[in-house]
Amino acid sequence: MRVAIIGTGLAGLACARHFAQHGGMVTLFDKSRGYGGRMATRRGDGGVFDHGLPGFDPLASEIVDVLRDLPEWGPDWRKVGVPSMNALPRALGGEYDSHLETRINSVATGDALTLTDISGNRFEGFDRVAVAIPAPQAAELLAAHGARFEAVSGVTYAPDWTLMLSGVEGLPPAWDVCTPTSGPIGLAIREAGKPDRSAIPERWTVHAARQWSVNNLERDAGDVADDLCSAFEALTGLTTTDSTNKVAHRWRFSQPENPVKAPFLLSADRRLGACGDWCGSEREGGDARAAWISGAALAEAMC
């Protein structure tokens, strides 16, 4: 069975793994340069930052077998990738035939399924296609495929402004992770405090509080960086030396607010399906664990 998976985040990788374990020949597609989606690591002048998913909830490792060997970190014993968060998706994704930097913009169904990317390149001959991308993008891709995929268009996401800070001066605070309950900052993480990163220079990843991100979503990234940096200095007592050391990243789609109440969406002939963190149940969904569960469950249903 030839399987195409669009999206190499946790949902797509879980789906790939499950198909491969059942004899599927998997080909991955992603618009980005690397694997992992929001399980992201950014490398820039300021160094390396895990600027997306900061770590896995300990509950996730009960479900996601590939997390079990990862070290634990922080006050709530999250699992983290080493030497960076995207090391795990890189290792998992590297096992499959992959087309990176390839944005798929249509799926055609016929005797076999065909994908087309934004440059007009065609990828033909698939028996199954799994769409494992965030809901707003999935809604566009699946609009032509009928009522079974309609639910995806109702999912909305919370944004997250994330500040990457290097070149800080002063004595680091006694903590590596802080979750203030008021002010612009929702979560501050000392990157050097994570396992196997102690040799790296002092660096911080600072996530804005959810409502602050909503209120400031359309502002200039430089102004947001200044505001979050001032709040960081007040919180930690550290000072930043140079404005080039602070970079703000706007995540428009951080986590789903209203996941669909289904583990995945599937066409009647079971050849085209969709999964992601936007799938869930009455009580679950909208996080990294849900993404993995959804991807594996979709593959199971399509096999």
Ligand SMILES: Cc1cc2nc3c(=O)[nH]c(=O)nc-3n(C[C@H](O)[C@H](O)[C@H](O)COP(=O)(O)OP(=O)(O)OC[C@H]3O[C@@H](n4cnc5c(N)ncnc54)[C@H](O)[C@@H]3O)c2cc1C
């Ligand atoms: C800042 C931040 C903080 C977070 N904190 C937490 C947390 O504390 N706990 C938690 O559980 N979760 C958290 N999350 C959410 C978690 O990271 C996601 O739920 C999970 O990683 C989603 O996985 P996914 O596979 O569903 O989607 P994604 O990781 O978004 O993967 C989708 C992939 O599809 C690709 N793609 C999209 N469109 C196309 C296309 N047309 N063609 C080809 N490729 C395409 C993208 O490039 C991407 O690689 C956080 C996320 C962010 C950004």
